[in-house]
Amino acid sequence: MGYYVTTPIYYVNGAPHMGHAYSTVAADVLARHMRQRGESVFFLTGTDEHGEPVAEAAEKEGITPRELGDRNAPRFQELAKTLEVTNDFFIRTTDPPHMAAVQEVLQRVHDAGHVYMGEYEGLYCPRCADFKTETEVIEGNKCPIHLIELEVQKEENYFFRLSAFQEPLERLYSENPEWVLPKSRVNEARSFIDQGLRDVSLSRKNIKWGVPVPWDPEHVFYVWFDALLNYYTALTYAREGEDLTGEFWPPTVHVLAKDILKFHAVYWPALLMAAELPVPERLYIHGFLLMDEHKMSKSLGNVMDPFRIAELYGADALRFYFFREVVFGSDGSVSPEGFETRYTSELANEYGNLASRSLAMVARYRDGTVPDVVPPAEVAEQFEGLADSVCARLDAVDLSGALEEIWTRVRWLNRWVQDQAPWTLAKDPANSAQVDGILRGLVEGLRMVSLLLHAYMPATTGRLLAAIGEERRELSAAVFGEAPAPEVGELDPLFPRVEVDAEPKPGAE
Numbered sequence: 203m204g205y206y207v208t209t210p211i212y213y214v215n216g217a218p219h220m221g222h223a224y225s226t227v228a229a230d231v232l233a234r235h236m237r238q239r240g241e242s243v244f245f246l247t248g249t250d251e252h253g254e255p256v257a258e259a260a261e262k263e264g265i266t267p268r269e270l271g272d273r274n275a276p277r278f279q280e281l282a283k284t285l286e287v288t289n290d291f292f293i294r295t296t297d298p299p300h301m302a303a304v305q306e307v308l309q310r311v312h313d314a315g316h317v318y319m320g321e322y323e324g325l326y327c328p329r330c331a332d333f334k335t336e337t338e339v340i341e342g343n344k345c346p347i348h349l350i351e352l353e354v355q356k357e358e359n360y361f362f363r364l365s366a367f368q369e370p371l372e373r374l375y376s377e378n379p380e381w382v383l384p385k386s387r388v389n390e391a392r393s394f395i396d397q398g399l400r401d402v403s404l405s406r407k408n409i410k411w412g413v414p415v416p417w418d419p420e421h422v423f424y425v426w427f428d429a430l431l432n433y434y435t436a437l438t439y440a441r442e443g444e445d446l447t448g449e450f451w452p453p454t455v456h457v458l459a460k461d462i463l464k465f466h467a468v469y470w471p472a473l474l475m476a477a478e479l480p481v482p483e484r485l486y487i488h489g490f491l492l493m494d495e496h497k498m499s500k501s502l503g504n505v506m507d508p509f510r511i512a513e514l515y516g517a518d519a520l521r522f523y524f525f526r527e528v529v530f531g532s533d534g535s536v537s538p539e540g541f542e543t544r545y546t547s548e549l550a551n552e553y554g555n556l557a558s559r560s561l562a563m564v565a566r567y568r569d570g571t572v573p574d575v576v577p578p579a580e581v582a583e584q585f586e587g588l589a590d591s592v593c594a595r596l597d598a599v600d601l602s603g604a605l606e607e608i609w610t611r612v613r614w615l616n617r618w619v620q621d622q623a624p625w626t627l628a629k630d631p632a633n634s635a636q637v638d639g640i641l642r643g644l645v646e647g648l649r650m651v652s653l654l655l656h657a658y659m660p661a662t663t664g665r666l667l668a669a670i671g672e673e674r675r676e677l678s679a680a681v682f683g684e685a686p687a688p689e690v691g692e693l694d695p696l697f698p699r700v701e702v703d704a705e706p707k708p709g710a711e
């Protein structure tokens with residue numbers, strides 16, 4: 203079985219922002235890491251182009267929903283490219299093969315007796331594209347997410363018999379305690395089910411922008427079912443002439459933010475059960491990045507725009523910051539000031555400096571050749587079992603925990619070289635063997651952390667690995683002391699100082 207990881211698909215009614223970048227980079231770190239382990243990986247992201255929110259946004263601009271999608275979908279593709287994201291396919295829910303496959307699956311669900319015609323009246327949030335239950339509505343009949351007033355809507359709908367899946371869903375949760383991670387989200391997911399499930403609208407009648415219901419073309423499918431099915435349909439047409447379903451279904455992990463938990467934790471597995479398809483192995487629910495606009499910085503102002511950050515600091519710095527500043531899975535604050543602080547204190551001072559001073563010492567004391575000696579046991583000890591432990595954490599989607607384990611070694615190496623002070627030892631030729639060992643230990647340590655950091659920061663670690671003569675990127679190479687002693691090359695600063703003119707950026711007010 204392959205490793206199949208997805209991001210949510212993003213609404214094309216707005217521009218890509220930090221939240222999109224966050225989910226996408228998280229999935230990319232997992233995909234890259236699994237490829238380093240030699241797994242066969244399929245990594246999917248894309249855009250959700252149907253439904254009311256998109257139709258409304260297009261209308262406001264006086265263009266068609268398709269034009270809006272055609273204009274904005276490329277911006278999400280551009281974001282992925284800018285952040286060095288290695289998705290294997292980019293799905294757009296307006297792709298004709300997606301739409302055909304949605305119709306095929308839902309026709310099957312219909313024919314199996316899970317769909318009926320009924321009348322729906324409820325409080326509807328147009329921005330969520332979702333009816334709200336009484337317990338979800340907050341004071342003043344407002345959407346708890348968008349804080350806008352909900353509309354009473356009544357219409358003829360096809361309904362999906364969600365209530366019939368109460369028991370199967372309860373069983374799914376009790377038999378798979380890690381189906382939803384982190385564990386702190388399980389109760390939230392279960393509470394939707396424990397309240398008792400009611401049937402849900404499968405179609406909308408007064409909306410034209412969507413996938414037509416094949417047995418009643420007056421209706422289009424409710425956008426959530428169309429959107430959720432992207433995870434399945436993409437495999438049927440992502441590679442021309444090939445159906446990847448056999449290799450990659452069910453998904454290994456869906457990465458998503460907590461605001462769309464209900465759809466993924468309840469509707470999605472029920473729909474798959476109704477279609478007699480295996481359910482995903484795991485949902486991983488991450489928190490929100492809360493922008494702290496008061497903590498400005500000179501280079502970024504008070505705006506955290508992923509494009510701007512990548513342009514100034516490189517994509518790697520942002521990819522690192524995401525999992526370092528906020529524990530993945532929890533909510534947390536991010537700010538331009540916080541970003542710059544981590545860039546300087548951790549990336550430039552801890553990792554970047556360690557790399558440049560180590561290579562400079564090899565150049566200076568050993569003419570650019572790493573001594574071919576056994577590295578000191580105390581360094582080897584630090585790296586014992588590290589690769590396995592990082593793998594185990596990433597199997598559990600613990601992106602911050604894995605990064606912390608690696609970073610602990612970066613810090614250890616910094617302290618160690620400080621204690622050893624090879625620059626002092628090198629003054630006396632009697633210490634030659636000791637200096638040899640220190641240099642070898644440093645370069646091996648750098649090689650280890652860089653291979654393990656490679657999924658997080660592909661560009662900078664790639665430059666460092668190239669400079670120390672390590673061409674492999676697979677994790678089987680992450681065995682301490684195993685690399686041949688190489689010639690080291692030149693290395694420009696991995697995280698240079700960023701100088702910016704003080705001119706305010708457009709949109710920074």
Ligand SMILES: [Zn+2]
Pocket residue numbers: 327328329330331345346347348349
């Ligand atoms: Zn809402």
